[in-house]
Amino acid sequence: xxxxxxxxxAEAEVxxxxxxxFRDLSFNIHEGSKVCxxxxxxxxxxxxxxxxxxxxxxxxxxxxxxxGTTIGYLQQDITPRPGQTVFDYIFEELAPAGExxxxxxxxxxxxxxxxxxxxxxxxxxxxxxxxxxLRRAALARALVEGPDILLLDEPTNHLDLDVIEWxxxxxxxxxxxxxxxxxxxxxxxxxxxxxxWLDRGRLRVCPRGFAHFEDWSIQxxxxxxxxxxxxxxxxxxxxxxxxxxxxxxxKRNVRRVDLMKQERDKLRTDKNALQRMMxxxxxxxxxxxxxxxxxxxxxxxxxxSYNEDGREKLILDKFNFRVLRGDRIGIVGKNGSGKTSxxxxxxxxxxxxxxxxxxxxxxxxxxxxxxxxxxxxDQSLWRTLCPDGSDYIEVMGKTRHVCGYLKDFLFDPRMAxxxxxxxxxGQKNRLLLAKILAKPGGLLILDEPTNDLDMDTLDMLEDxxxxxxGTLIVVSHDRDFLDQTVTKILAxxxxxxxxxxxxxxxxxxxxRKERLAAVPEKTAGGTxxxxxxxxxxxxxxxxxxxxxxxxxxxxxxxxxLPGKIDALxxxxxxxxxxxxxxxxxxxxxxxxxRLSQRLTxxxxxxxxxxxxxxxxxxxxxxxxx
Numbered sequence: 001x002x003x004x005x006x007x008x009x010a011e012a013e014v015x016x017x018x019x020x021x022f023r024d025l026s027f028n029i030h031e032g033s034k035v036c037x038x039x040x041x042x043x044x045x046x047x048x049x050x051x052x053x054x055x056x057x058x059x060x061x062x063x064x065x066x067x068g069t070t071i072g073y074l075q076q077d078i079t080p081r082p083g084q085t086v087f088d089y090i091f092e093e094l095a096p097a098g099e100x101x102x103x104x105x106x107x108x109x110x111x112x113x114x115x116x117x118x119x120x121x122x123x124x125x126x127x128x129x130x131x132x133x134l135r136r137a138a139l140a141r142a143l144v145e146g147p148d149i150l151l152l153d154e155p156t157n158h159l160d161l162d163v164i165e166w167x168x169x170x171x172x173x174x175x176x177x178x179x180x181x182x183x184x185x186x187x188x189x190x191x192x193x194x195x196x197w198l199d200r201g202r203l204r205v206c207p208r209g210f211a212h213f214e215d216w217s218i219q220x221x222x223x224x225x226x227x228x229x230x231x232x233x234x235x236x237x238x239x240x241x242x243x244x245x246x247x248x249x250x251k252r253n254v255r256r257v258d259l260m261k262q263e264r265d266k267l268r269t270d271k272n273a274l275q276r277m278m279x280x281x282x283x284x285x286x287x288x289x290x291x292x293x294x295x296x297x298x299x300x301x302x303x304x305s306y307n308e309d310g311r312e313k314l315i316l317d318k319f320n321f322r323v324l325r326g327d328r329i330g331i332v333g334k335n336g337s338g339k340t341s342x343x344x345x346x347x348x349x350x351x352x353x354x355x356x357x358x359x360x361x362x363x364x365x366x367x368x369x370x371x372x373x374x375x376x377x378d379q380s381l382w383r384t385l386c387p388d389g390s391d392y393i394e395v396m397g398k399t400r401h402v403c404g405y406l407k408d409f410l411f412d413p414r415m416a417x418x419x420x421x422x423x424x425x426g427q428k429n430r431l432l433l434a435k436i437l438a439k440p441g442g443l444l445i446l447d448e449p450t451n452d453l454d455m456d457t458l459d460m461l462e463d464x465x466x467x468x469x470g471t472l473i474v475v476s477h478d479r480d481f482l483d484q485t486v487t488k489i490l491a492x493x494x495x496x497x498x499x500x501x502x503x504x505x506x507x508x509x510x511x512r513k514e515r516l517a518a519v520p521e522k523t524a525g526g527t528x529x530x531x532x533x534x535x536x537x538x539x540x541x542x543x544x545x546x547x548x549x550x551x552x553x554x555x556x557x558x559x560x561l562p563g564k565i566d567a568l569x570x571x572x573x574x575x576x577x578x579x580x581x582x583x584x585x586x587x588x589x590x591x592x593x594r595l596s597q598r599l600t601x602x603x604x605x606x607x608x609x610x611x612x613x614x615x616x617x618x619x620x621x622x623x624x625x
Contacts, residue, residue, distance in 0.1 A: 012051070025203055036179075037179055080126035080134065083125060090140050091107065108600070117166045117170075151180075183458055185458075195208070295322055296323045300356045319496075328485065328488065329472070331343075332490075368444075368446040380419055381406060381416050396439075411430070429449065442471060447475045558613065571602050
């Protein structure tokens with residue numbers, strides 16, 4: 001059901017100098033719309049976002065916004081103000097709250113609902129945060145403002161998978177409209193009900209979500225190819241007519257001949273545009289150099305930790321693991337859980353605190369570093385690929401001219417002499433991929449390779465890796481990418497806990513769900529028992545508890561706690577449903593405050609009840625009951 005129309009753009013034209021970026025641009029955004037915005041790099045996605053916000057004026061056409069509509073924009077680049085705290089940044093645009101007043105209660109509710117799931121320290125200084133923490137702070141700010149139209153530019157970059165899944169659920173229930181640019185296909189498929197496709201200066205609207213976009217777009221392109229073919233046939237007939245006509249008739253039909261030439265030129269332009277749009281990265285299949293050893297890397301009782309703000313943070317604890325020749329391993333986990341440290345230990349860049357790491361002596365490896373340390377800003381693309389100053393690069397044993405190889409990765413050869421500093425984030429990732437894929441060796445390690453890549457490049461990277469015959473290790477938060485490229489998952493759960501499973505990311509989720517269902521997890525006051533293991537985790541043997549009889553009173557309390565927990569869960573869901581009503585505060589402010597306060601209390605009561613149930617259950621188990 002279509003909601004209230006919030007914004008409309010009709011018959012708009014937008015250009016830069018002599019170049020027309022959009023012509024006859026028309027679209028509508030309704031309340032409840034969840035739009036994903038897709039298109040090649042340079043297609044105008046950022047410009048369209050700026051048209052929606054009103055920052056970019058139209059050269060021609062009309063832009064209409066419903067009176068009172070608010071628009072928020074999560075951009076990729078965030079410039080923190082020195083000394084500003086995370087709290088001040090997030091609530092900067094909201095009315096200040098005094099102690100105990102209505103604004104304070106509303107602020108507390110937003111902190112619990114948005115800020116806490118994003119794992120942000122409200123007292124931290126913005127200018128001291130990492131890139132990932134800055135992104136989470138900016139996302140929190142956009143969400144607590146709760147605009148009628150929320151614009152998100154790559155919101156999943158640098159987010160943990162658990163946070164991405166939380167964000168999906170949050171956006172599904174968001175009452176306003178959402179317009180999102182992202183390379184994360186699973187994320188787009190899960191949140192969207194409409195697609196805006198920017199294609200060669202036009203905006204095409206798919207009335208269904210991203211999950212249906214591929215089939216829909218293929219149908220449009222096939223139809224376009226048929227139309228071009230029919231136009232070519234008609235033009236061929238016209239050319240044949242002109243070549244057979246007598247001289248006098250040709251003179252009488254000068255206009256018809258001129259029209260034929262115009263159609264020929266336009267047809268050539270349209271064909272070239274379609275070919276450029278459908279261009280894909282060309283690549284040579286990656287044949288890994290054969291190695292004799294079956295074992296590529298071995299971890300034997302490896303321990304690793306580091307100091308964080310005066311506290312010791314455990315990464316690996318007596319970790320045993322073996323990477324075998326031909327393995328395709330995906331690594332997932334929260335930021336700071338040790339994923340990159342694991343890679344650095346394996347390659348010898350970092351020593352273990354205890355234990356031993358052994359890498360096969362005869363193996364060559366290539367390493368895609370998410371921080372792109374191998375790219376020097378003042379160096380040209382040419383010199384990056386050919387540091388010896390030559391004109392040719394060796395690609396899988398074949399000699400290629402550097403400009404031709406750059407063209408394979410969708411770079412204009414004229415860019416070859418530009419410094420790396422002039423490239424966008426996605427272009428830098430493409431350049432680094434071009435560098436390491438020229439000589440991937442027998443072990444290919446990719447640390448967050450999908451950040452900032454457009455979907456076409458991402459599709460081709462998946463194809464390249466599918467044909468790679470060596471050993472592959474990928475750290476990524478992109479679920480679809482993992483499902484397409486790996487056959488094993490190592491999940492870094494934090495505190496030295498590592499879980500392994502066979503299959504892609506969705507297989508890992510299913511295994512994790514079964515594991516959690518088998519072992520109750522504490523939600524407050526403690527953690528559930530987990531194992532510190534490698535690819536095939538086994539439950540750790542627990543010490544035999546001393547038998548303690550459970551009194552009648554405690555047994556009665558234990559039996560009644562599950563019902564109490566379920567009732568509190570139902571009450572929490574009901575309170576959240578009532579508070580989702582965007583008009584509630586305006587209709588009845590006092591009711592809004594009572595519901596908000598009760599929601600906080602209910603959450604605390606449920607946490608205490610669950611903790612108490614676990615304590616009593618442990619006692620019952622110890623008593624042999």
